Amino acid sequence: MSQIRQPAVAGMFYPDDPAVLRRQVRDLLAAAESPTEPPPKAIIAPHAGYVYSGPVAASVYGRLGRARDHIRRVVLLGPSHRVPFHGLAAPSSEAFRTPLGDIPVDTEAIAGLRDFPQVQVRDDAHALEHSLEVQLPFLQEVLGEFRLIPLVVGDASYAEVREVLDHLWGGEETLIVISSDLSHYHDYDTARALDRATSVAIEALAPERIDYDHACGRTPVGGLLQAARARGLHAHTLDLRNSGDTAGPRDRVVGYGAYAID
Template structure:
């Protein structure tokens, strides 16, 4: 987990970028830095989750945002012996330029030793018009430097391609990320703080709005007022849409919560980006979601009213803007199912709303009674954002469908319906799946038209019986 005590041979000092903010943003003494980073990482939750493809983490001084950055880097620990390359992108604070600045040096030095620059990765993007060799942009820039000690302590042996991003369109950033995307050996890190120098309550509102845009993958809608790393961040959001990644909140805070006063704060956020449909939620988080659904149903049985949900009392993943379905089954038979296809509220609020609605407002069933609680099974499906599936005809749709993986939405005029991915358990044949979905939408089983619209999504699903 730590760097080797023997530093690799490097050609010469002129090829090393020396630390610019050691002793200011983090300790300059190796032992003190190692101790602080290790303590921050040790305090981060050790979740039973696969490492994400990308993370977003803040870049302030460690006393301000180090704990949140450590939580993001801790998510990479399961892949510490697999990740061999990190593409690290951050904003320009010192030098004004257009495009993306790549360094020419062989390594970036930290008090813990040198971090090798991946020259092969740099060469792979050298011909792109938005990429420029510009060491001046890196010389005093802190937005990348502060991340390096975390990488040194979390990953075994890694090369880094540091990229400082000036004003650049999301597509131009995404094109660079696409060329460098690689496989499981490559991780992406976006360095960004959020709002700057607002009052505490104002900043919380602004940062919550930015968080919602990140979680909706709403690229191009975040500017420098919402996040200083808006340019690289918007590029990642575009790539996340293209590559089918979902964003899960790791944490959201500001300097007023950590080491500063509350009159003028800086906001910090961290997110993990993983392929939609893979496991995003730890066992404990799943239990919390199921417990919330059951509490919403019990509240309805007691008072008939929807429960009040205080979002701030839930863990950050449940504060993430996501859509879900809640499904109730009794003795294996459907007893209610209500959900949202589009994310319009935090996940905790969506779970509580849909659980209550599945029990008491599904028009297909009478209201749930207390006598039905024993043996009632509650299931939750957390959906990825739906994306249009472009098909030439029904045969093309059948060829592109992934049985057991895809949830599907079909629409033609005012007729519309969806099947969750778990419907494949009962309708395993593509023809049968589509025919039943068309019937649900009020279409004939053989219906097709040039105006047919198709979207697909994935879901992470889990269920449990209501405790006695």
């Protein structure tokens, strides 16, 4: 029996009932605009509970519908919230499970990372991590079948992340997804100003202008922006809100942004 990474935040960050979850994801996507532009090569999406960040995440996932027939693998990076370590953590699992089913891990691609000193196999970094998990039901709904390359990012440099992304970049069959929220626990107006500045930095492909505490996924975001800049790509802000706009009070908010890189 293959090793499966079990969901850790189903029933907390998103529904654990498959029918309820699928309906919620579809409703979020239906409420988001679906532009006719070609789907992006890479996206940045938030990772809070769906009631808070789901509408913002749907703003960028809605761009992927036309890519359903050709995206066959997803490189998914998000920050570690629970386990401190250096570098990037790959799983030994052969699949990641959500209430919507199992997603096969691209074990061949994972094996191909063994020569990168910054990559290590650490199932403990994946076991309770939500930053990757909350992206999966959206990906399952918009893409259908695909293979997953999930990497949790710890204490790493932008260059270390970029090196791995460059190796995994691929062609139109590969989507890069970076999971990150923005500022945390400021008042509403302060958060809006900070998050606007972060969005300007992302659009400029200038990770050096993103303060450490203004995006929890700053490191994987930075690696992506460096890789995008080297390829002459562009970043676009599709949505920028915070928990005060979606489902929470405005005295201590968390910022959420959705970005497309193409």
